[in-house]
Amino acid sequence: MKKIHIIGLGLLGGSFALATKKAKPEMEITGFDSDEQNIAIALEMGLIAKSLSVPDKDTDLVILATPVDTLFDLLVKTLDQIGEHTLVMDFGSTKDQLCRQITEHPKRAQYLAVHPIAGTENSGPKAAKEDLFDGNVMIICEMEKTDVHLKGMAYDIFDALNLRLRFMDPKDHDLHLAFVSHLSHATSFVLGKTVIDKTADERNILDMAGSGFASTVRLAKSSPEMWGPIFIENKTNVLEALNSYIDHLAVFRDKIEAGDIQGLKDEMLEANKIRNILNFTE
Known part of the structure; x- marks a missing residue:
């Protein structure tokens, strides 16, 4: 894995960037946020190397870390844009409706539904913490619907970030x-x-x-x-x-x-x- 793209550069997206940069400094991390100020702060903090509205075709992993009411449209749009070897994960706090909505998408196997049990009461890129994920739980839903090779790539990142995996039904x-x-x-x-x-x-x-x-x-x-x-x-x-x-x-x-x-x-x-x-x- 060489490239990660993060959409949503707040607490979770920013913390994932910091943790990944520490664990895998060779990784190229790009990102995007609907708030231009968040993009500017993320660039200034070094959370991302550059801002891209659309991930490169050779991006290995795309993280969606935006409010839950934006995730379905964003997930469909992202799956439609990516290459065949790219995995997409969302960090949303609700899973059932999203998993049901996306079930018939032709690139469903390139999506992994996850939820990191990590956070603080603060928000925005300045709230990002390098150790936010360290030792915490990552819940994975419908793992059997994700391509086995792409899933292996995700597990490599989870291991590098010292996440404990739990598997649950979305409901x-x-x-x-x-x-x-x-x-x-x-x-x-x-x-x-x-x-x-x-x-x-x-x-x-x-x-x-x-x-x-x-x-x-x-x-x-x-x-x-x-x-x-x-x-x-x-x-x-x-x-x-x-x-x-x-x-x-x-x-x-x-x-x-x-x-x-x-x-x-x-x-x-x-x-x-x-x-x-x-x-x-x-």
């Missing part, structure tokens, strides 16, 4: 992500909005915000341009997750209202089990 991916990622972002946005509304007449409240609040609301700083489309694309699963969360929140509220201290402790003890599931440490 299962979207359902699980709704609960462990999309719900977290939705509730963080709402928490941030709730506190902002309260501080309109109590400006000093933020002076009392400690590390617990900061860590809980951190995701509220995430990009609306990225997360708005995710919530809509994964609407059914996100609504299921939100409805379950609201039901549990109502139970918690009712126990506070009733002064049920033992009931509250029982609820919190049950929630404490998440420490064992996620291997949290004190």
Whole structure:
């Protein structure tokens, strides 16, 4: 592999460029972004060697790292443009609809549906981190539909970036992500909005915000341009997750209202089990 082209030069695209440059310095990395300022910053930072609106025909790998509502049209356009030895991967946070939409494309075997479980609340090329992918999970969907030789090329990159591979059905991916990622972002946005509304007449409240609040609301700083489309694309699963969360929140509220201290402790003890599931440490 000699050439990689990245479309979308934000946090994920930029971090992939930095990590690849470190792991495989001989690689030529080009890129494109719909925001001209992002292109200028990416060139200045050395994330890409040059900007190309269309990848060269001899490009080995094209990465699509744009908002999920842009991915289908962009994927079709890219597959139509590439040569027969080029692999295309998207980094989108939803997979089911995209995989179903692309299933009949004549170059379907040149597409690999992946989702790196990596990110921060920051966005744009300046947020790129060389170690963002290091040791994290890369979810792969419908691996059997991708050409075996092209898939091998992708695995070589994943290994160089120290990614741990997990294989999932697209429907299962979207359902699980709704609960462990999309719900977290939705509730963080709402928490941030709730506190902002309260501080309109109590400006000093933020002076009392400690590390617990900061860590809980951190995701509220995430990009609306990225997360708005995710919530809509994964609407059914996100609504299921939100409805379950609201039901549990109502139970918690009712126990506070009733002064049920033992009931509250029982609820919190049950929630404490998440420490064992996620291997949290004190």
